[in-house]
Amino acid sequence: MTTFLIIGVVGLGLLLVSLVIGDLLDGFLDGALDADWFSTAAIGGFVSAFGFGGALAVGPLGTIPAIGIGALGGALFAWFTLWLTRLLKADHTDAAPSGEAAVGLDAAVITTIPADGFGVVRVALGGHTVTYNAKAPDTDEAITPGTAVHVTGVLSPTAVTVAPTWREITS
Numbered sequence: 001m002t003t004f005l006i007i008g009v010v011g012l013g014l015l016l017v018s019l020v021i022g023d024l025l026d027g028f029l030d031g032a033l034d035a036d037w038f039s040t041a042a043i044g045g046f047v048s049a050f051g052f053g054g055a056l057a058v059g060p061l062g063t064i065p066a067i068g069i070g071a072l073g074g075a076l077f078a079w080f081t082l083w084l085t086r087l088l089k090a091d092h093t094d095a096a097p098s099g100e101a102a103v104g105l106d107a108a109v110i111t112t113i114p115a116d117g118f119g120v121v122r123v124a125l126g127g128h129t130v131t132y133n134a135k136a137p138d139t140d141e142a143i144t145p146g147t148a149v150h151v152t153g154v155l156s157p158t159a160v161t162v163a164p165t166w167r168e169i170t171s
Helices: 002-020 040-061 063-089
Strands: 106-111 118-125 128-135 148-156 159-164
Touching: 002 040, 040 063, 106 128, 106 159, 118 148, 118 159, 128 148
Parallel strands: 128 159
Antiparallel strands: 106 118, 106 148, 118 128, 148 159
């Protein structure tokens, strides 16, 4: 039983190394075998499940059946570790917001946009608050901070064109 427990602790150590340092075997067996099966996490999962599964089975069943049960448990845990690792590696986040994505959205003026120059606007874009330099080519007056505007085009990755939004006439 002690041997199986030591094997299980060594497997937990491999899992800890895989978590802290990363995959030590990355690229080691590329081309020869399916390298994901030989990742540090998969081997650590197999070794720890083999050791602890064997330790649980050795008392009532004996050594030979405990080796088989440990190997079966290790294979299951290695498969689960491989599946979880592939799932996490395949998780991609959205790209950073771009000026093109801001076209058509409403924005708020932060600094005055002069009739012949640039000011700054803030746009809520894809869950991010993004600031852009802004120019209002279709207006003859300055647009003051706090004014709601509409993004109408893109001048560069950091600059957009805007137009004031329509206001309701109140009497």
